[in-house]
Amino acid sequence: MKRCRKWLELSVLHHYGELSPRRARRLERHLSRCKDCRLAAQRQHANLAKLTPPHLQEPEPAFWDGFMAKLDQRLDGVAPLPEPRMRLLQSHRGWALSAAALVLVILGGIAGRLIFPPGTVRSATGIVAGNGFTVDLSSHLETLHPLLVDCSTATPAEFAQSLPVDQPRLQDLLLRNRLLMRRAQVQHDTAASELLEEIELILLELSAPATNDHTRIGQVHDLVNRSDLVGRMDILRRRSRPLVGQEARI
Amino acid sequence: MNVAASTEAEAVLIRRAAEGDRAAFSSLVETHRRRVYFLARDLCGNCEDAEDLAQEVFVKLYRSLHSFRGAARLSTWLHRITLNTYIDQRRSRAWKEKLQTVDLEEHTPASTHTNPGVASAPETFTLNQQVLGHVDTALDVLSPRERAAFVLRHFRDTPISEIASSMQIRQGTVKSLLFRGVRKLQGSLAHLDPHAKREGAL
Numbered sequence: 001m002k003r004c005r006k007w008l009e010l011s012v013l014h015h016y017g018e019l020s021p022r023r024a025r026r027l028e029r030h031l032s033r034c035k036d037c038r039l040a041a042q043r044q045h046a047n048l049a050k051l052t053p054p055h056l057q058e059p060e061p062a063f064w065d066g067f068m069a070k071l072d073q074r075l076d077g078v079a080p081l082p083e084p085r086m087r088l089l090q091s092h093r094g095w096a097l098s099a100a101a102l103v104l105v106i107l108g109g110i111a112g113r114l115i116f117p118p119g120t121v122r123s124a125t126g127i128v129a130g131n132g133f134t135v136d137l138s139s140h141l142e143t144l145h146p147l148l149v150d151c152s153t154a155t156p157a158e159f160a161q162s163l164p165v166d167q168p169r170l171q172d173l174l175l176r177n178r179l180l181m182r183r184a185q186v187q188h189d190t191a192a193s194e195l196l197e198e199i200e201l202i203l204l205e206l207s208a209p210a211t212n213d214h215t216r217i218g219q220v221h222d223l224v225n226r227s228d229l230v231g232r233m234d235i236l237r238r239r240s241r242p243l244v245g246q247e248a249r250i
Numbered sequence: 251m252n253v254a255a256s257t258e259a260e261a262v263l264i265r266r267a268a269e270g271d272r273a274a275f276s277s278l279v280e281t282h283r284r285r286v287y288f289l290a291r292d293l294c295g296n297c298e299d300a301e302d303l304a305q306e307v308f309v310k311l312y313r314s315l316h317s318f319r320g321a322a323r324l325s326t327w328l329h330r331i332t333l334n335t336y337i338d339q340r341r342s343r344a345w346k347e348k349l350q351t352v353d354l355e356e357h358t359p360a361s362t363h364t365n366p367g368v369a370s371a372p373e374t375f376t377l378n379q380q381v382l383g384h385v386d387t388a389l390d391v392l393s394p395r396e397r398a399a400f401v402l403r404h405f406r407d408t409p410i411s412e413i414a415s416s417m418q419i420r421q422g423t424v425k426s427l428l429f430r431g432v433r434k435l436q437g438s439l440a441h442l443d444p445h446a447k448r449e450g451a452l
Contacts, residue, residue: 009429053405
């Protein structure tokens, strides 16, 4: 059934008309042969068809009056960013983002230490100690940390010169990340699951063939910094450590 | 007014608004508020959050109009701001909630970790009533990015290439988000439909 998952994924694209005619034909051929997939795809389409867009009522004119009044009030306290400063920021965007990431890492570390001082045995992920997930998660985050810090702090030019990790290693990390993401979902650990999802996006971007393209590198940089990934990861890592010690003693 | 003239008029309004002309900015808001609000409504699933999100989008627009160089249309730019603001807001809210509730979760039995609105639905409701009546609740199982990709593709019929451009990610990544979103929704619906359990596990 594992192999059939690919066909179900294609079936989603087929539902939205995003499949090339050739792939659509291959999918239809498979569905005509595989009863399990056919039934699953039919159910999938039926369920998607049930998720109709919510009926959106046009707001009353009074709503827009209130909206504009509220917006005006908010804008009174907001000054538009002066253009020269914007230009300065844009020309030093890489440095500004790197500095911001560094500050966030430090603040994240301090916050993590304050909230969970060393020695406090507390599950960062809301799971029962001893099931191995926290240990695996912590080890995975430790492995990824240098790479993501590089993504966050290196300038696009530095990054383009040498990708800090080779493709086979990236694929390995991606696979491990997916397995952990699945385990986090099974454990209902939303915080870990969302963090791993963000990491997957970065790894997918890094493993794209055109990673040396400056635009792509800029996007990776933005993804890491915009989501404060390193800071959030640091909090989870710090909070996982005491538990790792506890599990080791067990 | 033809398209070129309307674009020209908008460019003038943008320039004046960027120079601090609030009346010009209000005109821009009046032109785009409906589109932004309805996208926000689809993303947030309720009117209150949608209004807050739309307000935040226009405040961001006001603050950053100087950086608008006209490479894309203003509506495209607003679309992108709305998506990014929604993802950032929901992520930061979820993260804060997670930090605050982690203690409670440690002591909560695993059986209570079910999808909101799904397990608590009375058995007398039919599947269709539950799904149709709780579309927004069903979408709550999705992460912000998955929800954005799903809403744009499923509700708004936006092609994957455009979604990728709006969310500034690759098309392959959008497809992954879409697969994962649909799978989660299948899993969520499996609680309601016993026949669908197997599919949800796929």
